[in-house]
Amino acid sequence: xxxxxxxxxxxxxxxxxxxxSPAGARGHNAAAPRGGRDGNPFRARQRRLYIPFVAPAFVLxxxxxxxxxxxxxWISLHKWPxxxxxxxxxxxxxxxxxxxPVFLHSFRNTLVLLFGAGAATFxxxxxxxxxxxxxxxxSTARSIIFFPNIVPALVLSILWGFLFQADGLVNKxxxxxxxxxxxxxxxxxHLYSMILLGVVWTSTGFYTTIIMAAVDRIPPYLYEDCALAxxxxxxxxRHVTLPLSWDVIGICxxxxxxxxxxxxxxxxxxxxxxxxxxxxxxxxxSLYAYASAFAxxxxxxxxxxxxxxxxxxxxxxxxxxLIRRVMRRxxxxx
Numbered sequence: 001x002x003x004x005x006x007x008x009x010x011x012x013x014x015x016x017x018x019x020x021s022p023a024g025a026r027g028h029n030a031a032a033p034r035g036g037r038d039g040n041p042f043r044a045r046q047r048r049l050y051i052p053f054v055a056p057a058f059v060l061x062x063x064x065x066x067x068x069x070x071x072x073x074w075i076s077l078h079k080w081p082x083x084x085x086x087x088x089x090x091x092x093x094x095x096x097x098x099x100x101p102v103f104l105h106s107f108r109n110t111l112v113l114l115f116g117a118g119a120a121t122f123x124x125x126x127x128x129x130x131x132x133x134x135x136x137x138x139s140t141a142r143s144i145i146f147f148p149n150i151v152p153a154l155v156l157s158i159l160w161g162f163l164f165q166a167d168g169l170v171n172k173x174x175x176x177x178x179x180x181x182x183x184x185x186x187x188x189x190h191l192y193s194m195i196l197l198g199v200v201w202t203s204t205g206f207y208t209t210i211i212m213a214a215v216d217r218i219p220p221y222l223y224e225d226c227a228l229a230x231x232x233x234x235x236x237x238r239h240v241t242l243p244l245s246w247d248v249i250g251i252c253x254x255x256x257x258x259x260x261x262x263x264x265x266x267x268x269x270x271x272x273x274x275x276x277x278x279x280x281x282x283x284x285x286s287l288y289a290y291a292s293a294f295a296x297x298x299x300x301x302x303x304x305x306x307x308x309x310x311x312x313x314x315x316x317x318x319x320x321x322l323i324r325r326v327m328r329r330x331x332x333x334x
Contacts, residue, residue: 069313076306081299093307103308106283109192113284114260114319117196117203121256124200125208129215130237132208142212145205153202157269160198161186192282195267202266203259207252214248215241243329250327257319261312262286285312 078086132138164185264286271278293305
């Protein structure tokens with residue numbers, strides 16, 4: 001064998017030891033460590049542990065959410081007083097809701113609470129955030145404004161009603177400053193407005209605390225640069241605070257949507273009485289479902305209450321989806 005032949009056999013991969021042949025290559029791949037497609041044994045162990053770790057959570061999710069949701073939907077297709085056989089109704093309960101003036105008014109009240117009280121809550125939360133950001137003792141102030149969220153909503157609603165009674169604290173204070181004929185705060189034409197005001201009062205501290213936590217992580221030098229540039233408070237909020245806390249604001253919007261739509265006990269305790277439900281003029285969709293299932297007079301309508309619950313769930317799902325889509329932004333690193 002000449003030197004040129006040896007060089008050619010060395011350079012040509014087709015000529016060489018059997019281990020370099022296609023069959024040898026297949027044997028070499030077959031002997032690779034088992035670990036999935038990428039040959040990583042750690043990922044293979046991850047895949048084997050995925051089901052044991054996820055299965056308990058999935059079983060709980062199935063038992064306490066999916067199954068009750070399916071049962072609620074099934075009940076919504078029937079006429080059922082809560083005991084005895086069910087009577088198939090199909091979509092008649094949903095059709096009834098679309099034509100029931102009480103439900104439509106309750107739905108409108110819910111939307112007013114969601115958007116009207118929500119706008120006031122977030123406006124106050126942003127204002128308090130900017131006011132308390134550089135204030136001495138802001139930790140104490142944050143604890144004070146968060147206090148209404150520690151007290152149960154049922155207690156707060158009763159307290160709110162007492163404050164605005166004819167001989168309540170609000171009218172006494174107005175009398176001291178010369179207002180001797182204050183409006184009837186708890187009259188029917190003012191009652192829902194007072195409920196909205198009470199919801200704003202109880203909710204503002206919660207969202208202020210969350211937004212302030214987001215603002216605290218913004219580097220102070222950004223506000224110093226704004227001060228050097230002569231930016232006013234609105235410009236600092238518009239160009240620094242809002243963009244850098246946008247992700248937290250989106251979470252607050254989702255939380256507010258869920259909490260506003262399911263508002264129930266505040267309305268029931270403030271506008272109701274020991275002998276019955278509040279007047280339908282102040283009902284929300286949650287209170288409508290409660291009134292349908294636990295009517296103080298007449299036959300309970302669990303099918304109608306279940307249909308109302310499904311409509312409420314769909315409303316929450318659609319609004320949360322839209323909020324997440326509208327408020328989606330690229331993450332800003334700072």
